[in-house]
Amino acid sequence: MYRRILGPVRDNEKENWKILTNRDIYASVEKPTIIETVRLNRLRWFGHVQRMEENSIPKRVLYMNLGTTRLRGRQRNRWQDGVREDGRIVGGEGWQEKVHYRGEWRKLLGTARNRHILYMPME
Numbered sequence: 001m002y003r004r005i006l007g008p009v010r011d012n013e014k015e016n017w018k019i020l021t022n023r024d025i026y027a028s029v030e031k032p033t034i035i036e037t038v039r040l041n042r043l044r045w046f047g048h049v050q051r052m053e054e055n056s057i058p059k060r061v062l063y064m065n066l067g068t069t070r071l072r073g074r075q076r077n078r079w080q081d082g083v084r085e086d087g088r089i090v091g092g093e094g095w096q097e098k099v100h101y102r103g104e105w106r107k108l109l110g111t112a113r114n115r116h117i118l119y120m121p122m123e
Helices: 002-006 022-029 034-050 057-062 079-098 102-115
Strands: 009-011 016-018
Touching (some): 002 022, 034 057, 034 079, 034 102
């Protein structure tokens, strides 16, 4: 949508018009990318579920073991693998202790959003 709004840009060095790349668009708009938003929402939901009671349905489903075997080949990433990686990026080594304190967790995720800590460069 931003590409359509911003339109083509005049390149004075080459004296022609060019279409902005994703990197140029995100640099000019200064909003979090879709990937950052998904990763932050995933961490936010994980914190919410972690603070629930032990017998709540979402928490039981999160740690449920189905007892099935995996397919051959490379193992697929699970939802928890992504959460673990994002948590380590955002909070360092002690990120799992901060989940249980809502104020600290919100502050940590807010800092990650403002500083674009979960930014993944686009090729």
